[in-house]
Amino acid sequence: MAGPRLLEAFAEEYPNATFVEVGANDGEQHDLLRPFALGGGWRGVVVEPVPYVFERLKRNYEGQPGVELENVAVAPKQERRRFFHLAEASEADRERLPGWYDGIGSFDRDEVLSHRDHIPDIEERLVETEVQCETVDGICRRHGIDRLDLLALDTEGYDWEILRHLDLSALGPRVVVYEHYHLSPGDRRAAREHLEGAGYETMEEHFDTFCLAPTPVDPLVDAWRRLEPAVPGVAAYEEAG
16 A cells, blocks of 8 residues: 555654644554554654543553643634544444444534444444544644644544644644545545645545655655555546546
8 A cells, every 4th residue: 555655654754753643543443653653753642532442542552652642622723512423332242343333433423324334223322422622733732742744634524624724834744644535525625635735745545645745855755756556545436437
């Protein structure tokens, strides 16, 4: 896959990277950053709003220097908001549930319920709660981060809303990764154009869009220009259809 190869090249060029990961789940499931965050040189914040998933996240990063944890949601402003996720399932129950069962928390109730084809009793499992929301800028300030090297978002359809309120020039992430899969076609296009308008080159692969600021010209840019997506992104299927 091209995405992990990009992150490997990034880690070579930025052995002491500063990062924020929003929607980290438990720090193991489908987590592209974990191998690098555990390497010892990276410093950053991992964010997960679902309480029981956050407890697993704490255990998985326990004692890891440089990695701070936040049990909050990320939004354009600091506030408390309604949030929807699925109730914790027993170990026995998990055997018949999708592996991503506890990774679909969202501000949008319908977004969570849209997975009913895979979880027929999803409405019985739905939990509505209230969560504290913080901005990416606010999280960075709280942890003494002036500039970012990498920003990763996986927020079940809320990625564009976060991206469009960010001051990318001030934060300065060299690499941005966000999940485009749950975005509408219009929002996918808007997010990509927003990043490209801010000077990033973009590449869709499977569920995610990877973005690189092509300056300075360095080995990371060379590695990026050699990459080809192993699996087309959603936009490629839309254009083909």
